[in-house]
Structures are given as structure tokens and as C-alpha cells.
Amino acid sequence: MKMKTTLTNGVAALALATGIGAASQAGAQELQYWVYSDFAQGDALALQQEFIAEFVKDHPGVSITITGKGDDDLTAGQVAGAASGTLPDIFMNATSVGAQLVSVGALANIHDQWMAMPQEYRDQFDADAIATCQPKPDEMYCIPYTGFGSLLFRNLTVLEKAGIDTSKAPATWDEWFAQMQTIKEAGFYAMPDESLVFNSIAAIYAMNGNPAEWGIDWDTKTTRITPEAMAATLQKFIDIKPLDSGTSRNDQATKDLFITNQLAYHETGPWVDPTYRQAAAESGLKYDFVLVPGLTEGSHGGIKSYEIIGVAPGPNQEIAFQFAAYVAEKNQMLRWAKLLSRYNANAAAMADPEVASLPLISVSVEAVKDAFDTQPPYFVQPVPSCYTSTVIDFASAAADGEMSAEEGAAEMIAELNACLQG
């Protein structure tokens, strides 16, 4: 009798265990969430994990694993994952690689899910940022996340030593260029070499053209760059060549020159601010950041770009979208902005008094208004590498005096069109 009872209990326990196992398997959803490596470290990781914990609490049976990856690793992993059917469910990347990801089927079209969200939610986001995710009226491939607009970091010690009034930022290119000459005469470097990196070329071009004169016309496979605007840009590179440090804006050496009071200006994104803030605390660096001047007072140069959250097509698309939408929602983006003092695409969060007064955010909000997208239009076709390399090659050749600004612009445009059509 006792043996029978034990057996019955054992079978019951086994059945219960099997049942629970089956039930939990049916309800379990394990999501993979890939982010930039700097989002998976320190305080940023802690906050991301907080978002995950909150979401999982409201969605029992869902588990989310966060993984940090470097830029190229992120793209290569997503492309390879699309080919092998092992895509992460939710992932970040940049708008500039959106077309590659769409072409390999790594990004789900979330248009219907997006439109199903309450109007109040959709209205939280910067309209231009949303537009970058929508190449066609019925297509949407991302939710814009963090972003940046170009900032002009100023080394106040260098400016003061050069006798420049630091209370006012240069309002026009002419004013800025005059300051650069004064700085060089005082024995300092005015700027990094802006002709060495695509984004810094774009930032200077943004002073001279309008957004319709930038990017690619994929219908005709021609560049939108005009000879006049590019010639004016190249002329600026020629003019500032004797004043620059020879380093690119991305070089570590440029940051070191700035920190050690040898470089006056550094046109770049807000990601250098933590380094400069630390230098200010440790070695007394005096700096601030202002908008990149334009040709005329009130206009501005510079570029803008967004990191995005995308969702992979597949059985987890719905829950993955819900998580992406949750992370990009105002409350989360507000916490994110407070933690990192970084601009993001949630306009409602950026307008919140808690962060709107933070200097880096308030200047960034202004910076993105006039800035150009780096490589528009997004999510249409991958930009061939010859496009970016041609822009850099001709810009640096003109800066080095190998050709005039007009020749450089004309040859560059011809070469860009050949690149797009070849």
C-alpha cells in the first residue's frame, strides 16, 4: 500500500513537473538585445538592466539578455545573423547602416506596430528623427534612440591666451576664421584637420549648402552635392590648412592636444565631453561647447545622426517591438538623458525641465535643428564605400593644395556619380 502511494505521488510529481516545464516552455520568450559596447558598461549597463527588469516584471515569461558590441561587430553580427537565422531580437545600430540591414532582412518593417501605438506615444519623438526611419509612407524600420548634433568645443585657456573674448561664441564663419588666425599667430593650433574624416567634411559643408544639396539621389544615382557648395567647403579647408594640427577630429592625439591647451577648437559630437569633463576636474581644463557657426549670423553648420533600435522579423517580433518601444519611451529616455547628459530622439524627454537645462542637452537640441543628416536618405540603399572615400580623398587633396577648390569640387562630383553608377 505504502509502495503504491509512493509510486502515485512520484508519478503525480513527475506529471506536475513535466506540466510546469511544458507550460513554462510554451510561455517563455528569451530575447537577445544587442547594444553598443558603451551602453553595456558601468552606469549605462545598470540603467539598461533596470529597463529590462521593469519590462520583464510586466511581461512574465519574458527574459532579455543584453550584449554589448563594437560598431563593426554589431553590423557584421546582424548581417551574419540574418543569413544564418540567428538574429538578435532587438538591436541598436546607426541609421547610416540601416540600408544594409534592410537589404539582408535584418530589420522588420514595424510600420503597422508603430501606427498601432497611441498617438500620444508617437508624438513624443522628434519628427525629423522619425522621418529618417521611414523611407516610404508604409515602411518604418526603426525607433530613433540616442543621437547627436555637432558641437564646437572651445578651449577657453587657449582662446584667452590668444586674446580672444570667450564670452561670445563666433557667430559666423568669417568671425571664426579670424579667431583661428589669431590663435595660430599666438602659437596654438586652431583646429584639427577637418578634411580627413567624412563627418567633419559634412559638418563644414553644412555651412555652405542646404539639406537638399547633400546626400544621394538614388533614383538618378547621382550625388546631390553641388559644385558651388562643395567648392566653398574645399576653400575653407584650404584656408584653415596652415592653422590646423594635422590630426583628424577622431584621433586620440586631437583630444590630448585639446586637454593640454594646445588646440583651440574641436568640432565633434558630445561623446568627447566625459573625457573633457574629467580633464577639467583633474587638470583644470577650461572649456565649453557652442554651436558650429554658419556663414551668416543665426545659421549653423554641423551634422546630426541617430542611433536606432530595430527589431528582427520572426516569432518574437511583437514582444521585441514592445520592449523597443518601452526603452524609447519618454520616462526611460529621460532617465537615460539624466544619467549621460546626452541628447536623444525623444523630444518630450528633451523638453522636460529636468534635462532641458543641462548644457550639453540644451546645446545639442539647438544643434540638431540646423544640422545635416550625415548620409541621407537612410534605409534606401547601402552607400558604397567609394562614395565616402571619394569625398575624403578630394577634400584632403584640395586642403593639401593639390588642386583648386573649384577643380576639386568638379572632379569630386564627377567621381561620386561614377561611383554611384558603377
Next chain:
Amino acid sequence: MLKRKYLPHYLMVAPFMVLFTVFFLYPIVSGFFYSFHKWNAAQPAVFIGLDNYRTILGSRDFEKAMWNLATYIVITVPLGIGTAFGLAVLVDSFTGRWAAFFRSVFFLPVVLPAFLAATIWRWIYTPNFGLLNMIFGWFGLPSVNFLNDTGVMLYSLIAVDVWVSAGFNMVIILAGLKNIPQELYEAARLDGATRFQQLIHVTIPMMSPVLFFVLTYGLISALQVFDVPWLLTGSSFSNYGGRRGALLFPVMDMMGRGFGGVKFGEAAAYGFLLTIVIMTVTAGMFTIRAWRERK
């Protein structure tokens, strides 16, 4: 009966053969298949015959990459082996702690991760105030833009590669030097040979199998050069090869076409072209060696 006799042998080689087939043979065969297709890894592959090969062979980037590669190999391989040989002879002349010290110092660049080596050299090459340009400045020489002056970039890379690879080759050559019987040197000395004559008539002939290995390995490595120029030029999938493609090499071009342009069929064809070049060079090396041995 025979099958049963050899069963343990088959079982012992089976793990290798399975892994070799799955991770080596299959990718090669599927890569060869895709090289004749237009394929972006997501949509079904479309057969396009030899179009990928035609596209690559007709592209300026391929021409540029192959030209850079040829120049790089012609300089790097002999310079790297010569440097390693010199270092090995130098280390061989020391004994005890000093030998161990120099061996470790010269081998150190080999164990450095490529990104660290590239970061160090980006610093050394910085215009105006990098280490090299500071030294130039002391002698009143103008600053050189090592990583952006197209006339200098390739040589900047070669210096880094020789620095990185010399230690590895040195260790192999050093092992070869240690295996040369001392009697040969004694005999040479008795015959009145100078140290230089001993080097030419004893060391180098006795080292020929080792030098052949180092040369072959160096050539194959050079043909696949990728990480150091990629890092020195701050390349990404959307922009690689440095200014005017002065540091563009075939593997970089292949990676860019694959992950930047999402043209995996083209990238596969590129890989096969490169494989053909590597196999031809290697076969050529072995043929020359066999011919010399027959002589």
C-alpha cells in the same frame, strides 16, 4: 577484415575530419558556389556566371589593392626576414640572462594585440608632435603625415609589420641556428673562415629549410594582410583603405564588399581569386625548392 583492422585509425582521424569538413571544407565549397551568384545573404542566390569575377577584375579598387599588395610583399617579406635573421644572430651571440632578455624583448610585439600595436604606432606617427615627428623636429626636418601622405603610408605600414613579425620569425630562425652542429663552425674556423664567411657558407645553407618555412609563411601572411592597415587607417565597413586607397589591400576590399556593400557573392569571388593567388605563390615556392634540391 581490412576495414575492421583500420577502424581505430579512421576513428582517430574522424574528429578532425568532421570539424575540417564542417568548418573548413563546407564553407570553401559553399563560397565557391556563391561566387557565381548574386547573393546578399538574405534573398535567394541568383546565378550570374562569372559576373562577380568580371566586376572584381575590372574594378579600380581591385587593381589598387593588388598593386599595394605587390609593393608591400616585395618590401615587407625580405625586410622582415632579414631583420628577423639579424636579430636571431644577435640573440644567438648572447648566452644566459641576456639571451633570454633580448629574446623576450624582440618577441614582445608578437604577443601584443593588433589594436594595441596600431594604437601605439598611431601615436608614434602623429603629425607635428608624434614621437617620430618630434625627433624630426630636433633635426629641423618638417613634420611628416605618416598615415595620410599617400607617398609615405605604405612604408609606415611596412615598418609596423616588420616590427610586429620580426619577433616571431626570430624565434623560429633562432631555433634553427641552435640546431646547426658546432663542428661545422669549428671546421670552418680551422679552414680560416671569417665570421662573415661562416655566415654565408655554413649558417645560411644549413638554415635553408627554416628560411624556406619563414619565407613561405611570411608570403602567405603578407598576402592576407588586413588588421594592421585596417586599424592604422581607422577603417570601417563603410570607409576603408585610408586616403586614396593607399593602404587598401585585397582582404580589406573583400570585407568591405561583403559587410559594407552586402555583396557576399562578390566577396566570395574575391576570396577565391585571393586563394588562387596564394596557392599559386605557395606552389611556386615548393616547385623552386624541389628544383633546387634536385640540383
